[in-house]
Amino acid sequence: MADFIETAASKDSGPPPKYLAAWRAAGIESWRRRSLPTRKTEAWKYTNLRPLEKAAYAARPEADGIDEESLRPLIDIPGLGANRLVFVNGTYSDTLSDYDCADGMTVVRFADANGKDAETIAAHIGRLIDGERHLFAALNDGWTEDGVFVRIEDHAIVTTPLHVVWLTTNASHPFGVAQRLLLLAGKDCEASLIEHFVSTEDAQQVFTNGITELHVSANANLKHCRLHLEQPSAAHIGGVHVSLDRDSRLNSFHLGFGGVLKRIDAVVHHRGEGAHCEMNGIYLPRDSQQIDYHTTIEHAVPRCTTSETFRGIIADRGKAVFNGRIHIHPDAQKTDARLSNRNLLTSPDAEVDTKPELEIYADDVQCAHGATVAQLEDDSLFYFMSRGISREEAKVMLSFGFINELVDRVPVPALAEYLRPRLVARFSDPGLSRHIL
Amino acid sequence: MSEQIDNLIQKEYAAGFVTEIESDTLPPGLDEDVIRFISGRKNEPEWMLAWRLEAYRAWLKMVEPKWAHVSYPDIDFNAISYFSAPKSAADRPKSLDEIDPELKETYDKLGIPLHEQEMLAGVAVDAVFDSVSVATTFREKLKEAGVIFCSISEAIQEHPDLVRKYLGSVVPRKDNYYAALNSAVFSDGSFVYIPKGVSCPMELSTYFRINEAKTGQFERTLIVADEGSQVSYLEGCTAPMRDENQLHAAVVELVALDNATIKYSTVQNWYPGDAEGRGGIYNFVTKRGVAHTNAHISWTQVETGSAITMKYPSCILRGDNSVGEFYSVALSNNRQQADTGTKMVHLGKNTRSTIISKGISAGHGSNTYRGLVRMNPGATGARNYTQCDSLLIGDKCGAHTFPYIESKNPTAVVEHEATTSKVSDEQLFLCQQRGIDAEKAVSMIVNGFCKEVFRELPMEFAVEAGKLLEVSLEGSVG
Numbered sequence: 001m002a003d004f005i006e007t008a009a010s011k012d013s014g015p016p017p018k019y020l021a022a023w024r025a026a027g028i029e030s031w032r033r034r035s036l037p038t039r040k041t042e043a044w045k046y047t048n049l050r051p052l053e054k055a056a057y058a059a060r061p062e063a064d065g066i067d068e069e070s071l072r073p074l075i076d077i078p079g080l081g082a083n084r085l086v087f088v089n090g091t092y093s094d095t096l097s098d099y100d101c102a103d104g105m106t107v108v109r110f111a112d113a114n115g116k117d118a119e120t121i122a123a124h125i126g127r128l129i130d131g132e133r134h135l136f137a138a139l140n141d142g143w144t145e146d147g148v149f150v151r152i153e154d155h156a157i158v159t160t161p162l163h164v165v166w167l168t169t170n171a172s173h174p175f176g177v178a179q180r181l182l183l184l185a186g187k188d189c190e191a192s193l194i195e196h197f198v199s200t201e202d203a204q205q206v207f208t209n210g211i212t213e214l215h216v217s218a219n220a221n222l223k224h225c226r227l228h229l230e231q232p233s234a235a236h237i238g239g240v241h242v243s244l245d246r247d248s249r250l251n252s253f254h255l256g257f258g259g260v261l262k263r264i265d266a267v268v269h270h271r272g273e274g275a276h277c278e279m280n281g282i283y284l285p286r287d288s289q290q291i292d293y294h295t296t297i298e299h300a301v302p303r304c305t306t307s308e309t310f311r312g313i314i315a316d317r318g319k320a321v322f323n324g325r326i327h328i329h330p331d332a333q334k335t336d337a338r339l340s341n342r343n344l345l346t347s348p349d350a351e352v353d354t355k356p357e358l359e360i361y362a363d364d365v366q367c368a369h370g371a372t373v374a375q376l377e378d379d380s381l382f383y384f385m386s387r388g389i390s391r392e393e394a395k396v397m398l399s400f401g402f403i404n405e406l407v408d409r410v411p412v413p414a415l416a417e418y419l420r421p422r423l424v425a426r427f428s429d430p431g432l433s434r435h436i437l
Numbered sequence: 438m439s440e441q442i443d444n445l446i447q448k449e450y451a452a453g454f455v456t457e458i459e460s461d462t463l464p465p466g467l468d469e470d471v472i473r474f475i476s477g478r479k480n481e482p483e484w485m486l487a488w489r490l491e492a493y494r495a496w497l498k499m500v501e502p503k504w505a506h507v508s509y510p511d512i513d514f515n516a517i518s519y520f521s522a523p524k525s526a527a528d529r530p531k532s533l534d535e536i537d538p539e540l541k542e543t544y545d546k547l548g549i550p551l552h553e554q555e556m557l558a559g560v561a562v563d564a565v566f567d568s569v570s571v572a573t574t575f576r577e578k579l580k581e582a583g584v585i586f587c588s589i590s591e592a593i594q595e596h597p598d599l600v601r602k603y604l605g606s607v608v609p610r611k612d613n614y615y616a617a618l619n620s621a622v623f624s625d626g627s628f629v630y631i632p633k634g635v636s637c638p639m640e641l642s643t644y645f646r647i648n649e650a651k652t653g654q655f656e657r658t659l660i661v662a663d664e665g666s667q668v669s670y671l672e673g674c675t676a677p678m679r680d681e682n683q684l685h686a687a688v689v690e691l692v693a694l695d696n697a698t699i700k701y702s703t704v705q706n707w708y709p710g711d712a713e714g715r716g717g718i719y720n721f722v723t724k725r726g727v728a729h730t731n732a733h734i735s736w737t738q739v740e741t742g743s744a745i746t747m748k749y750p751s752c753i754l755r756g757d758n759s760v761g762e763f764y765s766v767a768l769s770n771n772r773q774q775a776d777t778g779t780k781m782v783h784l785g786k787n788t789r790s791t792i793i794s795k796g797i798s799a800g801h802g803s804n805t806y807r808g809l810v811r812m813n814p815g816a817t818g819a820r821n822y823t824q825c826d827s828l829l830i831g832d833k834c835g836a837h838t839f840p841y842i843e844s845k846n847p848t849a850v851v852e853h854e855a856t857t858s859k860v861s862d863e864q865l866f867l868c869q870q871r872g873i874d875a876e877k878a879v880s881m882i883v884n885g886f887c888k889e890v891f892r893e894l895p896m897e898f899a900v901e902a903g904k905l906l907e908v909s910l911e912g913s914v915g
Binding site: 372 | 504814827829831832834835836837838839840841842843844845846847848849850851852853854856857858
C-alpha cells in the first residue's frame with residue numbers, strides 16, 4: 001500500500017493545459033508528501049483503501065477501437081433535452097456530446113480554454129477545497145488534463161439542464177481518470193447540473209478520482225444531481241465542494257450504487273447570510289459492495305438553513321458508511337440545520353456505520369439530527385400480506401417506498417422518471433416492478 | 438440583569454479549601470521502583486505486583502489518546518506523585534470516632550458528615566481521603582447480608598480469589614493509555630461483592646476527595662454482583678481549590694452475572710479551574726460494565742466539575758436479554774471541556790440499551806457527546822434508543838455530538854436523536870411575566886431539561902445534583 005502514493009503520483013496523465021501546469025505540479029508535490037489513511041484515520045475509519053492497492057493505475061486507454069455509438073443507450077436520459085458533454089474513459093467524445101452555449105450559460109473544456117476563461121479557471125480552481133481534509137483532491141489536481149468549466153451569467157435563467165457524463169469501459173489494463181468540473185453561477189441565475197457516472201456492463205478496471213467545485217453567487221438557484229451508476233468493479237473517490245453566497249439556494253441530490261470502493265465527500269460552505277442548502281441522497285450497496293458518503297455543512301455566517309436527508313438500503317453482504325457533519329461556526333447565529341439518516345438492512349450480513357455529527361459554537365441556533373438503523377417492519381409486511389400481496393412484492397414496495405420519497409425530491413423531473421424503474425429493478429426481478437410503477 | 442449574571446457566574450467554588458494534614462507522599466516520578474514501593478507499602482502479594490508491572494510495561498509502549506474534542510497542555514507523567522497517604526494510615530480508625538478530627542471537619546465543610554449519613558439514609562460510606570481508605574462504616578450490617586464492601590487493598594489481602602478472577606476482566610490492562618497507567622499505579626478504591634441472590638440492604642457510597650497537591654488519584658473500583666443479586670452504588674466527589682492541574686485516571690469495573698442488577702450513580706464536582714481556565718482536575722476515567730444473561734447495568738452521572746473530562750461509562754451486553762442504561766447530565770461552564778458519552782456493545786440476543794444524555798454549555802465551555810452503539814452479528818432483536826440534547830447558554834460556548842452507530846444485524850433497531858437549543862428569550866419572558874425572577878427561571882428550565890436524568894438518581898443525590906447545577910448556572914443567561 002505504501003507504494004500507492006508513488007505509483008499514483010507517477011501516472012502518465014498527458015499534458016495539462018498550459019495555464020494549469022504549475023498548479024498541477026503543485027498538486028503532485030502535495031500528494032507525494034502525504035501518507036495514506038489507515039483505519040485509525042477518523043475520516044477513513046470504516047472504509048478500506050485496499051481495493052486501490054491491487055492495481056498500478058496507468059494512463060487512460062486511447063479512445064480508438066471503442067464503438068461510441070453503442071454507448072448511447074447508457075447515457076440517454078429521455079425527456080431531459082439537455083446540453084450534454086460526454087467523456088469516455090476521461091477523453092472527451094465529440095460523437096456523443098451535444099451542447100450549445102445558450103441562455104447565458106457558457107461551457108468550455110479546460111483543454112480548449114484560453115484568454116479570459118483560462119484566467120478565470122486558474123483563479124478559481126481548487127479554491128473551495130481544504131487539502132488537509134481531502135487527501136485525494138491533491139491527486140486529482142495532479143492528474144487533471146481536461147475538465148469542464150461552466151459559467152452562468154448574472155440573471156440568466158437556464159432552463160435546459162447541463163448533463164455531464166463520465167463513462168468508462170473495460171480496458172486491458174487498470175487505469176486512472178481524473179474528473180474535474182468547475183461551475184461559477186452568477187447572481188440571480190438559475191441552472192441545473194447533472195453529473196452522471198456510468199460504465200459499460202463488463203468488468204471495470206478504472207479508478208475515477210473526481211472533484212466538482214460549484215460557486216453559487218448571491219441569490220442564485222442551483223440544482224445539482226450526482227449519479228453513481230457504475231459497475232461495482234469500478235472504484236471512485238470523489239468530492240463535491242460548494243460555496244453559497246447571500247440568499248443563494250442549492251438543491252442537490254446524490255445517488256450511489258455500491259462498488260469495490262466508492263467514497264463521496266460532499267462539502268457545502270455557507271458563506272453569505274440567508275443561504276439555503278437542501279441535500280438528499282440515496283445509497284444502495286448490495287452483494288459485497290461498499291459505499292461511503294461523507295457530508296460536511298459549514299455554517300460560517302448567520303441565518304442560513306440546511307436540510308439534509310440520506311437514506312440507504314443495504315443488502316446481501318453490502319456495507320454502507322455515512323458521516324454527516326454539521327459545523328456551526330461561532331458567528332452563525334439563527335442557523336437552522338437538520339440532518340436525517342435512515343438505513344434499512346435487508347440481510348444478516350449487511351452492515352452500516354453511521355455517524356451524524358453536530359459541532360456547534362453558536363447558541364441561538366436550531367440544530368437536530370437523527371439516525372436510525374432497522375429492517376422492514378413486520379407490521380408493515382403483515383399489512384400488505386393481509387391484503388393478498390406476497391411477502392416478496394411487499395418487500396419490494398416497502399423498500400422502494402422508503403427511498404421514493406427522496407426520488408420525488410429530485411430537482412429535475414425527467415431524471416426522477418429515468419431513475420424510478422432503475423431503482424425498482426435493484427430490489428426485484430422485472431416482473432414485480434409493474435406493480436409499483 | 439447582566440450584573441447579577443456576572444456575579445453568579447463568578448461565584449467562587451464553594452467547596453474549595455485545603456485541609457492541612459501531613460501526608461506521606463512519594464516524590465514525583467514514575468518507574469518500576471515506584472510501583473514496587475506502592476505494592477510493597479500495601480503488602481500486596483507477588484501476583485499483584487507482577488500484574489502491575491506488566492501493565493506498566495504495556496503503558497510505556499502506548500501513546501496518549503488525542504482524538505477527543507478537548508485541548509490541554511501535555512501532561513508530564515514524571516511530575517506527578519503516585520502515592521500519598523494520610524499520616525494515620527498505619528493505624529486505621531475502626532469507627533467514626535477514631536478518624537482524624539481535621540478530616541472529619543473536611544467532610545463537615547462539604548456538608549457530608551459521616552454521622553448524619555449513617556442515620557439519614559442508611560448509607561455505608563467507604564470514604565477515600567486521597568489514596569487510603571480511612572473510614573468504613575456499616576461494615577457489620579453488610580457482613581450480615583454477606584456483602585463484601587471494603588477498599589480494594591483490603592480485598593487483595595482478604596479476598597484474593599475474587600479480585601484475581603475479576604480484576605481486569607472488564608477493563609483489560611492494555612485497554613487504553615489511562616487504564617494501563619491506572620493498572621500500574623492504582624492506589625486504592627472500593628471493592629464490592631454481592632453474593633448470589635442477595636439484594637444489598639443499603640445503598641453503597643464512596644466519597645472521593647483529592648487533597649494533596651500534585652497527586653494523581655488512581656482509584657480502582659471493582660463491583661461484582663453474583664447471580665440474581667442487586668446493588669446500587671453511589672459515588673460523589675469534590676476537591677479543594679488548587680492552581681496545579683491534577684490528573685485523575687480511575688478505572689471502574691462492573692460485573693453483573695446472570696440476572697444481577699447494578700446501578701452506579703455519580704455526582705462529580707471536582708474543581709473545574711478558575712474563570713480563565715487555570716487549574717482544575719483532569720478527569721480521564723475508564724468505566725465499563727459487563728452484563729451477563731438477563732443482567733441489568735445502569736450508569737447515571739451528573740458531571741459538573743473538572744477542567745477536562747474524558748469519560749465513557751460503557752456496557753458490554755454479553756448475555757441474552759441484558760439491559761444497559763446511560764443517563765447523563767454534563768455541564769461545562771467557564772473554560773471547562775467535557776468529552777463524554779457511552780458505549781453500548783450489543784453481543785447477546787434481545788439486548789436493550791437506552792442512552793439519555795443532556796449536555797449544558799455555558800461561558801466558554803465545550804461539551805461533547807461521543808457515543809458508540811454497536812450491534813454485533815449475534816445481537817438478534819436488539820434495541821437501542823439514544824437521545825442527546827444540548828442546551829447552550831451564552832454565545833461563546835460549544836456543544837458537539839459525535840454518535841457512532843455500527844450495525845451488523847438487520848433485526849436490531851437503532852434510533853438516535855439529537856437536538857440543540859438555548860434558553861430562549863420567550864421562555865424567560867414567560868416566567869418573568871409571572872413573577873419568577875430570571876435566575877429562578879433559568880434554574881427551572883435547566884432542571885426541567887435534566888429531569889429525565891435526575892429521576893434516575895437516588896433521592897439525596899438528586900437534591901445535591903439539582904443544587905450543583907443551580908450554583909453553576911443560575912442566571913447565566915445572557
